[in-house]
Amino acid sequence: MNRIGLYVAGALLLLMLASSTLFVLDQRRMAVVYALGEIKEVIVEPGLKWKLPPPFQNVVFLDRRIxxxxxxxxxxxxxxxxxxxxxxxxxxxxxxxxxxxxxxxxxxxxxxxxxxxxxxxxxxxxxxxxxxxxxxxxxxxxxxxxxxxxxxxxxxxxxxxxxxxxxxxxxxxVADITDAVYRRMESERKQVANELRSQGQAEGEKIRADADRQREVIVAEAYRDAQKVKGEGDAGASALYADAFGRDPQFAQFYRSLEAYRSAFRNKSDMLVVDPSTDFFRAFRGGAAPASGSGR
Structure with a gap:
């Protein structure tokens, strides 16, 4: 057992010695070897490297990357x-x-x-x-x-x-100037927006005025055409009335009396106080009855 212990202790000692003298350098770093506080060597090639054990030599690593x-x-x-x-x-x-x-x-x-x-x-x-x-x-x-x-x-x-x-x-x-620039830009954008709104309002008023004018023209022309048609209708009706009344004057007088009664007694509650013997009620008295040849 003592011999095995000595072997183990020796192996551990050798391992510690190897770990203090060997080191691995990869491609990302460079190794600077110090000997008693002075730079002894700079190693840049990657791989397994060796040095003297401390305190005779020490190693520090520097980054080679950008x-x-x-x-x-x-x-x-x-x-x-x-x-x-x-x-x-x-x-x-x-x-x-x-x-x-x-x-x-x-x-x-x-x-x-x-x-x-x-x-x-x-x-x-x-x-x-x-x-x-x-x-x-x-x-x-x-x-x-x-x-x-x-x-x-x-x-x-x-x-x-x-x-x-x-x-x-x-x-x-700087912040103050940036704020001033932003305020100026905001003011300029607002000015442009106001100009666009004014132009839009002016254009809208122009469109509305043109639409109103066209509406007035259309209404006036329609009223003119309506009055023309109405006048032609009234003229035709008058001609028909005149022809009809010219054939039978008594019927014409009777028809006018009925129209007068219709206008005077438009509502049931209307009341008219006059002398029954007046000409207004001649049709009721039979004074304006139509001739027998009229078929009535």
Whole structure:
């Protein structure tokens, strides 16, 4: 049992020694080997690697992939025409000189980002102050990004990194100016809407006036035609009456008397106080009876 225990202890010791001297490096990282606090070697080829056990040698890993630095905050910048804008940007970078990177920033990427961010902001400030708002929004936006990237190349070397790309994500006015612009746009839209409403109302009045005029013309023409037809009917009726009354004058007198009675006694409650011997009641007395030849 003692011999087996010694074997197990020896195997564990060898395993611990191997784990302290061997490490695996993948393609996403690079390894920096320290020997007594100094950089001994930088390993970039992936695979199984070895080193001396601590404290003789230690290893730290750095990310080889492209990193993204976003603008930490939006700061106002004056353009060439003294207008204030704010810019959101991003920078793509990666480590190219591990020794230089560690000497200036240590092994924590956040240290590099804290130092690089004001440098990028200063480069944007210099480029934006040389251009107008129109240029920043459209015509010179690409040129600004290229110039900022060129400005950062020398600074990047001192950090041990390479600037891969610089992008402007957003260009906008500060909040006060943005509110003023929105209010002006709202006022202009309201003015256009009011003009359109006025034009619509004027067009509506014009259409209504034209419709009223056409209605009056149609009604007048219809009334004219009706009166014409009525007049022709009355003329025809008068001609018929005249012909009929001319053939039998006594019947005509009798018919007119009946029409007079009908007009005078239109309602049952009508009352007329006159002398019965007057000519008004001659038909009742038989004085205006039609001749025997009339067939009545």
């Amino acid at each position: 990193q993204t630095l976003d603008s930490p905050e939006t700061r106002p910048i004056f353009t060439a025409e003294k207008k204030i804008v704010v810019i959101d940007w991003l920078v793509k970078w990666r480590i190219t000189e591990p020794r230089q990177f560690i000497r200036n920033n240590g092994v924590d990427i956040r240290n590099l980002e804290a130092r690089l961010s004001p440098v990028v902001q200063a480069a944007f400030n210099e480029e934006v102050t040389r251009r107008t708002v129109r240029g920043m929004l459209a015509t010179e936006r690409e040129r600004v990004m290229q110039d900022v990237q060129a400005r950062l190349q020398d600074e990047a070397k001192s950090f041990g990194i390479e600037i891969m790309d610089v992008r402007v994500k957003r260009v906008d006015f």
